[in-house]
Structures are given as structure tokens and as C-alpha cells.
Amino acid sequence: MVNPVKVADLDEFRRTVDDALAAAGWPEPLWFETAVEDPGRGQTEQAVKAGVDVVFACGGDGTVRSCVSGLVGTDVALALLPQGTGNLLAANLGLANDLAAGLEVAIERGRRLLDVGAVEDHYFTVMAGMGFDAQMLAATSETTKHWIGWPAYVMGAVRHLRDRPMKVSISIDDQAPLLRRARSVLVANVGRLQGGVRLLTDAEPDDGYLDVAVLTPRTLRHWIALGWAVLRRQDRVPRMEVLRGRRVEITSNRAQPRELDGDLIEPGCTLRAEIRRRALWLCVPQPEQAPDLAADAAAAADRSEQLVEEARRE
Template sequence: MDSGQDKLTAGDGGLRAAVVVNPVKVADLEEFRRTVDGALTAAGWPEPTWYETTVEDPGRGQTEEAVRAGAEVVFACGGDGTVMACVTALAGTDVALAVLPQGTGNLLAANLGLSNDLAAGLAVAVERGKRRLDVGAVEEQCFAVMAGMGFDAQMLDSTSETTKKRIGWPAYVVGAAKHLRDRPMRVSIRIDDQPPVRRRARSVLVANVGRLQGGVRLLTDAEPDDGWLDVAVLTPRTLRHWLAMGWALARRRGSVPRMEVFRARTVEITSNRAQPRQLDGDLIEPGRVLRAEIRPQSLWLCVPRPEQHPDLAVDAESAAERGERLIEEARRE
């Protein structure tokens, strides 16, 4: 596989592209590479340069190397960790991110309506629909969708890779069920420069975009480029509370019980004890504090339609159809 050392060269009308792939997430890497290379060639793009992630570097270093080599678009191929590493490297640059999800339940892909649809991801990139999005920053890492402390990270930690591969995103429901009756955490939440508010919460989510796994819209008002983070504090205490919350989210009518929402440019959540934490569906080190800030208009993202629509998944289904035609055209050549 290419080491990525050679300078990328532009073709007629196409963009210089790099592919950052987690080889563990791809069942047949050579076939995957042939499909991607063929589709981009059929679209008039030059052959992309390929970079493989490693255990030591899940994609940030490879993406930074691709940017130095002149890439105009970076395809992130892997799970949540791969995509988050690419987001972190590309935030603040003019290089666009395109998502080719290969893991199960990728959060950013879910918000793009892409699921694990390779054809749709390719079509979205070659059609050059882009939007400049905000990102959130936690310490030295960036997230495009949401960060969280408490129940949401516990759920991720309790969901096995085997179950995810077998049944897909519903595996997270299995992981969630293990923690429904856990005790809440005592948190202090400071929104910007306001006095802290104190709650007994099961989870605190800091969202840039509002869709969860399975297409559920947790935060209907969260927009990816409005310069704000939406902070959701979940306070269910009984199984009945969880069921009421789930029913309200499924119907999306009116307010959601046991959920309080704030808006912030900077938020600091402090718990009475160390808690599991996650960024864009990828677990980070547990801790007592989660501090996030918004970085407005930091990331160019390839999207199904570039118009200013609050839902990034607009046009995803028709993009998938166009992508299938592109792949078929590449196979005939």
C-alpha cells in the first residue's frame, strides 16, 4: 500500500484526494480499494493516495500528512475513532472531509444519512456538495456530532464489537439496558460565564448535531453551523422515566420529559466521581470533568446537499442511487 510520501497530483477536473482507512474495519481491503479508485477515476478524479491507520495513530497523523502532500479532500474510512481523528486534523484547514463509514453505527455518517453506504459516500464527495461546519473541542481533540459523559459512554463501553457486527446499531440498545438502573451522577454544569447549575443526571450530552444512532433526533434545534453547542441534561431515575423519554424521542412532539437543554459556546461539566466519556461515539479516558468549546465554521464537510438545511442527511437516498450508477460505470470500464 502507498505510504503517502509522493506528492498528490491533480487530474483534469478532479480533486486531489487521500483515503485514510482503518484496515481492521474493512473485510476485503483490496476490493474496497479497487471500488474507491475505480469510482473516482470514472468521475474524472486522479487516483487517491492511501494511508492506513495504526493502533498508535488512529488517523490524525496520516491526515496531517495528506494535507501536507496537497490533498483537497480526505476520505475517512473506518469507525467513529477514525472519523474523529480526521476531524481533529482537518479542523481549521481548507481541506474537506468525506466519510466512507466502515465501522458500525458511525455517528457522523448517521447524521449524513449515509449509514455504511459506500456508494452514497462516494457520490457525495464527487458531486462536491460542501458545507462549513462548527466543531466542538475537548482538550486536544475535536468532535463534529457530540460529546458526552455518563450513561451514553457507559452504553458504548458495554456494547461488544461482536454484537455490533452481528446486528448493527440495535446492539447499542443491548448495551444501554445494562445501565438503566445505575445511580445518577451529581454534576455541576457551567454554561459560558454563568453561575453553575447542579443536577443529578444520568448523562450530559454536548451536541453540535442532534441525531443519534438509528436516526433518532435527540435535539431538533441543534444545527451544525449556528455557532452554538446544545447541552442536553438527561435526568431519568426509573424505568418508567426511560420509557417516557424514549417514546417522546420516537414521536418528536413537544418537549422530552426528563431532558433539559441549554445552549453554550463553552461548557464545563464536573462530576462528583470519575465518569466514562465519549467523543462522536468513541470512548476517551474516563474523568470527572468534560470541558467543551465551540470552534465556529472550522470544518469543510462533504454533504449530500450543500444548502443551509438543519438536516445534513437531505438528499442522501438519491445520492446513494447516483453512487451505485457511478460504481457500475467504473466496473464496466
């Protein structure tokens, strides 16, 4: 699955992928391109019906999310070939942005079973958000992202630092609702933001929970203190409350911009998210082996078998 807008030389890209897979003994791949009317979900579902084992997502976070939506609940694995600005899922899992490295990871057949978040009939692997984070995305132009990368989001954020907060009710699982005046509420499957910033230190993509960050800064000084604490990776971040649960419902007193993995969705007064446990296979590097320990264990096993055989003979 390739987003042609994100690839400078599509013909060269296809040759590189075809050659790498052929050298590994893989069959000739099926090629699908994303389009404005369908950024990848329909094409991914078509590929699954065709009986593929792996879907390669070549593009940004939007392409990845669309592919995920077509793979949730299947046995088909997702391989990441990042080409966009954010590539947050790859960054959170320590996957390289290099094309050759991405192909090698898929060919090695290492797999990890991940959770995903569900919002209505959409899915996310990184974060869903309501409020300031979606405002920031809406204020960031594609042209600026193309030229300067993730710092473009900072420029979009500055425009909305002084906006008024929203009054929200936050329900976690079956607990009583919490009432807050927040600038943003983030529902996270993993904890890293653009630029490698770690917002939620305990969020893991396979722990069965969603981590919720409620941001409540009201002044520029509050924003600076919050940002500094996050950058310093302090245990306590001022003006940020962290919650955890399997089901989250956020209700605002007025319609708010909303986003999933960096893609804006229709504004609304409510954001309902729930975890889908162990719903997505992702291609990841094979775990490093310990040859010496493995050899020692094998030798010990052989020696044990020899001793048992000698005892039988006696």
C-alpha cells in the same frame, strides 16, 4: 484513510475507489491505513502536508473523528465513505452509506462548512458525553456490534439503567452554574443518535452553538417515559433539560466515564467543551437546481440587456 478492520475486501475496495476517481479525471489517490496506535489523525495530518484536496474517511465514527482532528482549521475537505456501525455524522447530514454514492458526492465537489466541538486537544462532530452514555458504550462489545449493528447499544444500556446518578455542576458560557443530579450530560453539535433517533431537534452543525441535554431519570418508569417521548418526537421530553451555549463545563462529584462521538476517552470528573465555528469542510451533495427558474431568470436578464441597448440606440 481506510480502517482495514471495517472493510471485508480491501483490494476490491481500493479498485473501486481508484477506478471511480480516475474516471472523474482525479489524480491517483494516496492510501493510508489506520492502526491501533494511530486511528487516523497522524495519517490525516501527513496527507494534508502532502497537499491533498480531500481526505476520504472509510470506517466508523472513530475513523471519522480521527480524520476530523487532523483537518480542523484547514482548507482540506472531508469525504465520508461509512463502513462502521454508527456513522452518526453521515446519518445526521442525510449522507448515504453506499460507497458509490459517497464517491459521487466527493466528485461533485459540493461543500459545507461545519462547526466542531473541542474537548482538550480532541474534536467531535456529533456529541460528547459524560455518565450513562459512556457507560453504555463501555458495556457494548465490538463483537455484538458487528453481528447486530446499532441495537447492540440497547443491550449495553440495559445494564446501567439502575445505576445511581451523579451530582454535577453545569456552567454555560458566563452564566451561573446549575446544580443537577443527572444520569448523563450530552454536549451535541448535531441531534441524532444511533438508529435514527432524534434527541435534540434544534441542534444544527453550523449554528455556532452546542446543545446540552441533561438527562435526569431515576427509575425504570422515568427511562421509559423519556425514551417514548424521544421516539414520538414530542416537543417536551420528561426528565430531559436542554441548554445551549458556546462553552460548556460539566463537573461531577466523582470520576465518570466520558466519550466523544462514540469513542471512550479517559474517565474524569470534568468535561469541558467549546465550539469551533466553521472549522471543517465536509463533502455534501450539490444543492438541487431549479432549471425552469434558472432559465426564466436568464431569459429575463437577456431581455433587460436588450431593452437597455435599444434605449441607448434611441
